[in-house]
Every structure is written in C-alpha cells, then in structure tokens.
Amino acid sequence: MADLTRRGLLAAGALTLLAGCGDDQPRQQAADGKPQGTVNVWLHGSQDTGRQFQELVHRYMADFQIDVRLLYLPVGQLDAKLLTAFSGGTPPDVFKIGHWSFPAHAKKKRLAPVDTKALPLQNYEPGTTAPLTYQNVPYGVPIDFNPCMLYYRKDRFKEAGLDPDKPPSTWEEVAEYSAKLTSKDRKRVGLQWLYGDPQWALMMLTALIQGQGGKFPSLATEHGINALTYMSGMGNPKLSNPLGALGLFYSGEAAMVVSGAFLGPALEKLGKDKLTFGKQYGVAPMPTWAGGQSVVPAYTWGWGVAKDSPNQFTSWHFVNYMQGAPSVTANLDNGIIIPTKGWREAGPRGKSEIMKIVADSLPHVDFGPIIPGTLELAKAAAGAVDSVAHGKSTPDQAAATFDSTVRLIQ
Numbered sequence: 524m525a526d527l528t529r530r531g532l533l534a535a536g537a538l539t540l541l542a543g544c545g546d547d548q549p550r551q552q553a554a555d556g557k558p559q560g561t562v563n564v565w566l567h568g569s570q571d572t573g574r575q576f577q578e579l580v581h582r583y584m585a586d587f588q589i590d591v592r593l594l595y596l597p598v599g600q601l602d603a604k605l606l607t608a609f610s611g612g613t614p615p616d617v618f619k620i621g622h623w624s625f626p627a628h629a630k631k632k633r634l635a636p637v638d639t640k641a642l643p644l645q646n647y648e649p650g651t652t653a654p655l656t657y658q659n660v661p662y663g664v665p666i667d668f669n670p671c672m673l674y675y676r677k678d679r680f681k682e683a684g685l686d687p688d689k690p691p692s693t694w695e696e697v698a699e700y701s702a703k704l705t706s707k708d709r710k711r712v713g714l715q716w717l718y719g720d721p722q723w724a725l726m727m728l729t730a731l732i733q734g735q736g737g738k739f740p741s742l743a744t745e746h747g748i749n750a751l752t753y754m755s756g757m758g759n760p761k762l763s764n765p766l767g768a769l770g771l772f773y774s775g776e777a778a779m780v781v782s783g784a785f786l787g788p789a790l791e792k793l794g795k796d797k798l799t800f801g802k803q804y805g806v807a808p809m810p811t812w813a814g815g816q817s818v819v820p821a822y823t824w825g826w827g828v829a830k831d832s833p834n835q836f837t838s839w840h841f842v843n844y845m846q847g848a849p850s851v852t853a854n855l856d857n858g859i860i861i862p863t864k865g866w867r868e869a870g871p872r873g874k875s876e877i878m879k880i881v882a883d884s885l886p887h888v889d890f891g892p893i894i895p896g897t898l899e900l901a902k903a904a905a906g907a908v909d910s911v912a913h914g915k916s917t918p919d920q921a922a923a924t925f926d927s928t929v930r931l932i933q
Contacts, residue, residue, distance in 0.1 A: 556640065558589055558841070559587075562590070562617060562838050563615040564615060565593075565594045565596060565601065565615040565617070565619070566593070566594075567597065567598035568598075602620065602624060614633070614831055615832075616837075617828055617829075617832075618828075619666065619824055619827075620824065620827060621823075622822060622893075623722060623898055625655050625657060625663055626894055627895040630657065634830055635827075635828040635832060635838075636660050636662060638828075638835060640836070642664065646863050648862040648885060649885075651668055652664060652665060654823060654825075654893055655823070656893075664826050664842065666824050666825065667823060669821060669822055670783070670809070671783060672784075673780075673806065673807045674804060674805075675779045675805055675806075676775060676778045676803060678804075679778035680704075680778065683778075685700060690805060690807035693810050693813045694734070694753065694813075695812070697713075698753070698756060698757060701758075709761075710776065711775075712758055712762065712771075712777050714778070714781075715776075716757075716758045716781075717780070718909055719767075721898075721905040725897075726821070728742070728750055728908070730818045730889070731753060733889060734815045735749065737750075740929050742907060747925075748918045752918045754908055754912065755918065760909065760912040762776060769782060769789070773798060783858075784858045787800060788872075800877075806877050806880060808880050818887060818889050819884040819887045852869040852870040853870075855869055855870040858877070860878075894932075896932035899932045903928040903929065906925070906928075
C-alpha cells in the first residue's frame with residue numbers, strides 16, 4: 524500500500540545516503556527556543572527524485588547550523604525498517620510515512636506530539652491534519668495531500684459518441700458511460716479500478732458507501748453490498764500494465780480512472796505529446812450518487828517525529844522550514860500538495876483546473892477510518908473487492924468475510 528500506485532510513475536530510488544546516518548553523533552535538545560544539534564531524517568525516494576528537497580535541506584543547515592542526515596529508502600522498505608528501528612529503540616528523529624501508519628504508531632506511544640512552538644498548526648488548511656491526529660492529539664503534518672478526482676479520456680469519449688466536454692458527475696452516469704466505453708472482449712474498458720492496492724480499495728469503498736448515507740467499515744449491509752456489486756460491474760482486473768491502472772489510462776485501454784492531483788504532472792512526464800490535458804484527457808470532480816452527499820476520499824503522507832528523539836524541538840523546526848513557501852511552490856510543479864493556507868497562490872500550477880477541483884473538494888474530504896488497524900483494514904478491503912471482481916466470491920460472501928476480519932481488527 525505504501526506508494527499508492529505511484530511506484531511506477533515516480534519510481535522510488537535505491538538505498539542512498541546524503542550525509543551518513545549513525546547513532547554515534549551527539550544530539551541535544553534545543554535550548555531557549557533555538558534549533559541546534561543533529562536531525563536524522565528517513566524518507567522514501569532517492570537523491571535523484573528529491574533535488575529540490577535536498578537544496579532546502581542544505582539551506583536549512585547553512586541558516587541554522589544544524590547537521591541534517593538524510594536516509595533515502597525504497598518506498599516498500601520504509602515502514603518495515605522504521606518498525607525495526609522503533610522496536611530496537613533507535614528510530615530517526617524525523618520520518619515521512621503514510622497517514623494510515625500514524626494511528627498504530629501513536630497508540631504504541633512512538634510519536635511525539637506536534638510542538639506548536641516550532642510548527643504552528645494554524646498555518647494548515649482546516650481538516651488537513653485530521654488523519655495525522657489520534658485521540659485528539661496531532662502527531663504530524665501533511666505533505667503530498669491528495670483528494671481523489673475523476674480523470675477521463677476525451678478521445679475515448681469521442682470514439683464512443685459521448686460528449687468529451689461533459690464527463691459523468693454521478694456514479695450512475697459513470698456506470699452508464701463505462702458500459703458504452705467497454706469493448707466486447709473487455710480489452711478496452713470505461714472506468715478501471717486500481718485493483719490490488721489496499722489503500723485505494725479502502726478509499727473507493729469509503730466514497731461509495733458513505734456517499735449512499737451508509738457507514739463504513741462494515742460491508743455486510745445494504746450499502747456495503749451495493750458498493751461491492753457496483754465495483755464488480757465495471758473495469759477488468761485481468762488487464763495488466765507495468766504502471767497498473769494509471770498506465771492503462773495512459774495507453775487508452777482505460778477511459779476513466781480515479782486518482783489524485785499527482786497524476787497530471789506524471790502523465791506529462793510519460794509523454795506530453797501523446798497525452799495532453801484538455802485535448803486527449805480531462806479531469807472532473809469526484810462523482811456522487813444521484814441525490815447523495817459528496818464524499819471525496821483522500822490520503823496524505825505526513826511528517827512525524829519520534830517520541831524517543833532527544834531533539835524534538837529542532838526536528839519540528841526543521842519540518843516547519845521544509846513545509847515553507849519554497850517547498851510548497853516546488854512541490855506543486857509535481858502535483859504534490861502541501862496544504863498550508865494560500866497553497867494555490869504558491870505557483871502557476873496552483874491556478875490549474877486540477878488544483879481548483881482539489882480546493883473545492885476540501886470541505887468534503889474523507890480519509891476513511893482513522894484507527895490503529897488501518898493497514899489491516901485496507902488489506903481486507905482489497906481482498907473483498909478483488910475476490911468479487913475475479914468471481915471468487917459473491918458480494919454477500921465477500922462482505923461477510925470482511926466484517927469478520929474487521930471485528931478481529933477492532
């Protein structure tokens with residue numbers, strides 16, 4: 524679940540060190556509200572994918588005379604290595620992890636609450652720190668904030684006789700359009716779900732169930748079974764692409780896909796001449812059920828600080844610096860949103876249609892259940908969706924299995 528299908532689009536790098544990362548260097552708590560000492564930071568990616576980040580790190584080191592040590596990890600290894608470090612009592616000071624990992628770490632008292640003297644939480648858009656809060660205590664701040672939206676191929680719409688300037692706005696219309704866009708052999712489909720990805724399964728079920736007025740995380744209800752039935756009625760889990768559903772969208776095999784703001788810039792990098800926004804594809808707000816409420820599923824990565832860090836003030840001071848205007852602007856160019864107030868004014872891309880959809884969706888964002896067992900819950904959600912999609916279970920059977928698993932998790 525770690526990379527949310529961006530693994531192929533923004534490939535994670537190999538294990539890389541910027542300035543070493545050892546526990547033999549002394550670290551001291553800040554005195555008189557001034558940052559000092561050393562801060563060890565773990566994050567996914569590589570030096571090649573984080574040049575702007577590194578530039579800001581070096582600027583911070585020069586401005587405050589702080590020794591910052593970065594450890595880049597492949598995204599699939601980050602959670603496991605961090606868990607080992609926590610268990611061994613040697614966690615880094617600062618780390619970037621998915622919001623779904625925060626509740627479990629917070630429950631086990633591994634995280635330091637946000638130091639509001641070093642990092643003012645009022646600088647963030649209302650509600651955006653919610654998934655990084657556990658039992659009313661904020662433990663992190665968001666980076667790479669992604670509410671979902673609908674991407675659609677205008678060229679495929681034209682081929683099917685659909686108006687390319689009128690994308691579906693309801694789930695009922697999505698199903699109707701998808702049927703018209705799906706070939707008899709199902710090698711070309713309308714909407715393609717991100718099969719096999721736990722976090723995306725969890726987000727889609729959240730939108731489909733709570734958008735009907737139901738409550739999640741139960742599937743053995745009318746709303747839950749409706750959601751599983753709906754998802755199994757479109758897309759094709761047997762289609763494959765190295766980049767998953769997003770690659771199928773790029774190739775044109777899938778005419779619609781639900782994704783985040785990052786997809787636009789990622790598609791440009793894959794081939795701007797082949798797929799241009801406004802020509803071959805467009806973006807629309809997250810669909811709702813006809814007459815239903817708007818539910819926009821979302822995820823975010825967040826910065827956290829270890830409770831065992833002896834340098835917590837400096838750690839939060841460093842995070843606050845890295846979330847400043849230069850970082851907001853640079854990240855927007857890659858479709859990565861740091862939701863501090865005024866983020867849309869930070870760069871030209873903030874005024875784009877995609878970012879307007881993001882801004883308009885903020886009051887309707889739903890991160891799904893924020894519980895210590897979110898990881899296990901997401902895996903169970905993917906199991907239910909995939910088993911029905913592949914014909915291994917009926918919606919009722921998959922729902923019963925899911926609810927049994929949820930009772931054990933909770």
